[in-house]
Amino acid sequence: MGAQEAYLIPALPAAAFVVLLLFGKYLPRGGDFIAIAAIAGAFVLFFPVLADFLDKANGTDFVSAEKSWKWVQFDNFEIRLGFFVDQITIVMLAVVSFVALLVQVYSVAYMRGDPKYGWYFTCMSLFAASMLTLVLADNLLLLYAAWEGVGFCSFLLIGFWWERRSAAEAAKKAFITTRIGDVGFLIGILLLWREAGTFDITEIFDFAERGGFRDADIGGLGLSGNAYLTIAVLFLFAGAVGKSGQFPLHVWLPDAMEGPTPVSALIHAATMVVAGVYMVARMFPLFVLADDIALDVVAALGLITVLMSATMGLVETDIKRVIAYSTLNSLGLMFVALGSGSVTAAMLYLFVHGFFKALLFLASGSVIHATEKQDIRELGGLAAKMPVTAAVFGIGTLAMIGVIPLSGFWAKDEVLHAVDQHRSVVLYMLALISVFVTALYMTRLFVRTFLFEARDRVAWGHSHDAEPLMTLPLVLLAVLTAVGGFVVFGFVGEALGFPGGFGKFVFFEDPEPFDFAWDVAIFSTALAVGGIVTGWYFWSEKAEPARRAGEALQPAYETLRNRYYIDDAYQWVIDRVVLTLGTIVAWFDRNIVNDTAVDGSAGLGLFAGFELKFLETGKLPNYALAIVAGVIGLAVLLLVLRL
Amino acid sequence: MIPINNFLVLSSILFSLGIYGVLARRNAVLILMSVELMLQAVSINFIAFAVYLSPQAFTGLIFAVFVITIAAAEVGLALAIILRLYRNKSTANVDEADMMKW
Numbered sequence: 001m002g003a004q005e006a007y008l009i010p011a012l013p014a015a016a017f018v019v020l021l022l023f024g025k026y027l028p029r030g031g032d033f034i035a036i037a038a039i040a041g042a043f044v045l046f047f048p049v050l051a052d053f054l055d056k057a058n059g060t061d062f063v064s065a066e067k068s069w070k071w072v073q074f075d076n077f078e079i080r081l082g083f084f085v086d087q088i089t090i091v092m093l094a095v096v097s098f099v100a101l102l103v104q105v106y107s108v109a110y111m112r113g114d115p116k117y118g119w120y121f122t123c124m125s126l127f128a129a130s131m132l133t134l135v136l137a138d139n140l141l142l143l144y145a146a147w148e149g150v151g152f153c154s155f156l157l158i159g160f161w162w163e164r165r166s167a168a169e170a171a172k173k174a175f176i177t178t179r180i181g182d183v184g185f186l187i188g189i190l191l192l193w194r195e196a197g198t199f200d201i202t203e204i205f206d207f208a209e210r211g212g213f214r215d216a217d218i219g220g221l222g223l224s225g226n227a228y229l230t231i232a233v234l235f236l237f238a239g240a241v242g243k244s245g246q247f248p249l250h251v252w253l254p255d256a257m258e259g260p261t262p263v264s265a266l267i268h269a270a271t272m273v274v275a276g277v278y279m280v281a282r283m284f285p286l287f288v289l290a291d292d293i294a295l296d297v298v299a300a301l302g303l304i305t306v307l308m309s310a311t312m313g314l315v316e317t318d319i320k321r322v323i324a325y326s327t328l329n330s331l332g333l334m335f336v337a338l339g340s341g342s343v344t345a346a347m348l349y350l351f352v353h354g355f356f357k358a359l360l361f362l363a364s365g366s367v368i369h370a371t372e373k374q375d376i377r378e379l380g381g382l383a384a385k386m387p388v389t390a391a392v393f394g395i396g397t398l399a400m401i402g403v404i405p406l407s408g409f410w411a412k413d414e415v416l417h418a419v420d421q422h423r424s425v426v427l428y429m430l431a432l433i434s435v436f437v438t439a440l441y442m443t444r445l446f447v448r449t450f451l452f453e454a455r456d457r458v459a460w461g462h463s464h465d466a467e468p469l470m471t472l473p474l475v476l477l478a479v480l481t482a483v484g485g486f487v488v489f490g491f492v493g494e495a496l497g498f499p500g501g502f503g504k505f506v507f508f509e510d511p512e513p514f515d516f517a518w519d520v521a522i523f524s525t526a527l528a529v530g531g532i533v534t535g536w537y538f539w540s541e542k543a544e545p546a547r548r549a550g551e552a553l554q555p556a557y558e559t560l561r562n563r564y565y566i567d568d569a570y571q572w573v574i575d576r577v578v579l580t581l582g583t584i585v586a587w588f589d590r591n592i593v594n595d596t597a598v599d600g601s602a603g604l605g606l607f608a609g610f611e612l613k614f615l616e617t618g619k620l621p622n623y624a625l626a627i628v629a630g631v632i633g634l635a636v637l638l639l640v641l642r643l
Numbered sequence: 644m645i646p647i648n649n650f651l652v653l654s655s656i657l658f659s660l661g662i663y664g665v666l667a668r669r670n671a672v673l674i675l676m677s678v679e680l681m682l683q684a685v686s687i688n689f690i691a692f693a694v695y696l697s698p699q700a701f702t703g704l705i706f707a708v709f710v711i712t713i714a715a716a717e718v719g720l721a722l723a724i725i726l727r728l729y730r731n732k733s734t735a736n737v738d739e740a741d742m743m744k745w
Contacts, residue, residue, distance in 0.1 A: 618744025620674070620737040624665050 001048040005067030007083040009045050009093065010132035012038040017125040020118065030118025035125045036104050042132065043097040046605045050094075053085055054497055059280070060504050060511045066138055084138030087506045088281050091347050092135040095354035100128045102473035103266040106362055110262050110369060114389075120160065120260070127153035128614060131271050135278065139199040142191045143279070147243070150272045151178050157257040157267060159628070170258040177252040181242015188235030192286075195228065230290040236283055237298060244276030244331045247304045247482055251567050254312075257320040261365030264320060269327050269357035274350050278335040281343050284508050288341070299339020299419075305332030305429060306434045308564060310469075312473055313441035314587040315550075315560040317365045319374045324443045328398055329438055333415050342418035343508040343548045349415055349430060351502075351579035352484045354527055356399040359477035363393040366470055367449060370463035373456060376445065381454035385463045388471055390450045392478040397446045399481045401439040401528050404521070407485030414488070414503075416524055435524050439531020444539045444546075449565045450543055488514045650691035657684035671725045671735040677716065682714045 001008070020031045056063045067197060104124055111120050130149030137143035139474070152175075157329030159171025193199055195216065196207040207213075213225035223231070240246070245253035256268050267273070280287065280298065287294050309328035316322045330353045337345035366389045367382060368374045383390035399408035410509025412435065420428050454460030486492045490513065491499040497507050503512035538546040550557045562568060657680055664677025686707045687745020729735050 609649070616744050618741035620740065621666060628662055628666065 001045070001052070003049045004067040004083075006045075006049045006065065006085045006089075006093075006136055007067060009042045009049070009097065010071045010129045010136060010404050012041045012045070012129075012146060013125045013132065013156075014129035017119060017122060017129055020122040020125055021399065024118040024122055025116070026211060026255050030121060032104075032108055032117070032121045033130075035121040036101070036108070038125060039101045039128050041106055041129065043101045046093050049085060050090055051497075053090060054499075060499050060507075063292065066202075068138060070143075077197075077546055079141055080139060081142055082138035082200070083136040084201070085136065088278065088343070088347060089135055091279055091351050091506055095274075095351055096128070096131050096135060096167065099270040099354050099358045099477075100124075100266055102129070102476060103262045103270075103358065103362070106265075106470050106473045107260070107262040108367070109467055111260060113196045116160065120157075123153055123156045123160070124263075127157070127267060127272075131275070134275055139190070140201060140204075141199040143201075143282075144186060144189055145166070148182065148277065149277075150267070150275060151175065151182065151243070154178075154256070154267050155274055157263040158256045160263065161261055163610070164258070167258040170252075170255040174252040174256045174593055176324055177249050178242040181239050181249050181357070183238075184235045184242070184622045185239020186233050188237075188239065191228070192233035196454070201282065208286055210291050226291055229286065230294050233283065233286050233290045233294045234297060235281060236286075237294070239281050240276030240335075241301060242276075243279075244273050244335070245305070245328050245370075246276070246301045246332065246335060247308060248566065250305055250309065250328050254316075254321045254324045254563075256319065257324050261320065261361055261368060264324070265358045265361030265365065269361050270322065270354040273327060273331060274334070274353070277331065277338065277346055280335070280338050284338070284343055287338075288508070289479075292509075295339045295341065297339075297639050298335050299423060299427065301435075302332045302335025302337075302339055303430055305329075306331040306336065307332075307430065307437075310434050310437035310441060314437065314444065314565055315557060316441075317375050317377050318368060319376050319379070319449060320361070321447065322376070322441065323357070323364055326438070326442065329356065329434065330400070333431075334426075337418050338416040340415075340418040340422040340427075340643070341508075342414065342422070344503045344506055344512045345411070345414035345418045348488065348502050349411040351487070352399070352411045352481070354479040354482050356396045356408055356479050357405075359392060359474065359481050360396040360400065362470070362477065363396060365390050366466045366474065367393075367463075369466055369470070369559060371456070371459040376448040378456040378459065379449045380452055380453070380456075381450070381460055382463060383450040386450075387459060387522055388465045391475065392474045394446060395481050397442045397479045401442050401532065402435060402524060403528055403532075405482075405485065407483070409480055409525075410485035410488045413517070413520055413524060417515070420517070420520055432523055434525055435536075436527040436531045439506045439528045440535045440538075443532045443535025447536065447539045490514065501507060508580055647691055650687060654684040654687040657681070657687065666734075669736050669738055670693050671737050671740075672722075674737065675721050675725070679714060679718070682710055683727065686710045687717070 013035070019445055020027075022032045053062070053065065057063075063082060064086040066082060066084050068080040070078055071081035074081040104121070105122070107120065127150060130146045130153060134143060134146035134150060137146055155171050157177040158174050159168050162168040162171065169372050189199070192204055194529065195213050196204045198204060198207070208229060211225070213229045216223050216227055218228075242249045253268060253273065257264055259268070287298070289566065306329050309325045309332060313322050313325035313329065316325060330349065334346045334349050334353070337349060364374075364385065370384070370389075371379065372385060373379055391642055395406065399406040401573045402409045402412040416428070416435075418430055419431050485500075487496070487502045493499070493501045493505065500511070501514045503514050527639070538549065559565065661677045661679075661681030663685060664680060665674050668674050668677060678679055689703045689707045689710070693700070694705075697703075726736055728740055
């Protein structure tokens, strides 16, 4: 099987979805084995695609594989449905298919006994199919369709336990918030199409490189070709902001933790939320061709997200929400990397983040499963009861902090290195500060959950490591988290059959061979260790220093607890502006459109019919008289007109 | 030759009598007869104009024959309806045949 047949990868989970949707309730175990077989098949199919892709490459010169079919045709304009494999796709396929497989296996144990067990696997299959299509799409229209598909699955799965009002609200919030970005994304796609006349990504690149974006006049606003392109890519980026939870559309991701934990691991950590990063990396040639402001915006929003999420993580008490903030933190770093012009760093971070963040979520799922608590104020001391979970969670925590030699270290260093080289020293300093804050809150999370005395003795008493079906994915992910970062080294890549390290596989324009920057590594390690030590000081034992610090910095603490009041601000806007406007529109619709225009004209007809029906007496002489009178009338009219 | 005005006056009188009969009578048979009067008034017009305007052609005369034929058919139909009405309502008074009203 060659790389052109990569379309079979999403086809398998898609087929599983159809089977489960139609026959799921007649199948034993809700048909979970079909979903898992399909995603396992997709994971297996990834290898021949990878092998074929590497075979065709000549050194670091890769040949992307394509296959497309005619989708829609209007006159001489046609839209094609196509799949496309290049290096970025390969990285995404590896992460998505592998993590999806592990998460589904884990879910078998985690979701056991749930009344909607079969429906869960149906949604998961649809998600896997959409996500894999998104990764493989060769044109923006198909990408957008898959993009909405994953958003819809995210909505279904966040609201999986919709009987809980908070889950239903969170699902709605996630869907609406991401839609705001998606509208921008669609506008961006249409702006590109308006000039280039095609949705095909490679053709748009060719068009842009030829200087095809000419001066345009939009609604009387004269734009230079470059400004037009810049506006278009900024709209594309709006989609990424929504999907990847960047400031100011980050509010949905912490709330999305209402979904089952494996869902958070797969959708809200490893795959869907990185779709925005993937999309920007995929469209990167356009971002580079556009004005510098485009990448400045990407870097700036990324950095704002990093700093906000890291600080909010310091005071959050829900174990999953802390990890959600760490996800925002990581996503922000990926955008900082992209904004600094390094696709390599962003994709490397995305790759290892998929493993260590899925690990953290799944491990927290084990904790929640065992204790039925997810507030870290009620946890503590679990390491004694759940040694395996504690160990893998520890590995994930250290990877997130970026401790050498775990995967997170290499990826984060690539990002910092890119910022150091291509961005101002201020950005670099801020990024380094975020490393310290990350270490601080991740240490807090680990210490408060797993070490020292248990604050809820009952929950602690009945907790234990999960069954092998849940532990196995954790261990696999922990191994990858530990060693995954070594792909940056040339010899590791070559041993795996790649032409060299990660930088010689995924790059923009020129290969970026791994270049270990001692200064960056020393700074970041010092800050990470400093963060861990400080965190330990603050939150070990009874966490007295942290409590005192919280009291001393009461306003700051309150601001962070209230998530910088951004959610409140949005709520205020919705309550006061959106709902007021909505009330006016609803009044207009009810009274003017419905009651007056629609019901009014219908009522007029009814009234007229009622009144006029009495003219129909049924008496012959009346009709005869009317006829005669009519004829006489006509005759008189004729006479008058003649005269 | 009798001036054409005489024929026209005659047919107008007949037609007016017919209209009066249709409007004023209540008995269905009488209304039918009044309709016949109107039809014959039209026939007279046809023949008079045919003779005065184009004596060689038979168009007007043929029309008159048509009118008579149609009148006969119409009478057959109308009498059947009136008969049904009488069977159902025991009257031929058109004022009482108002089942088709609102």
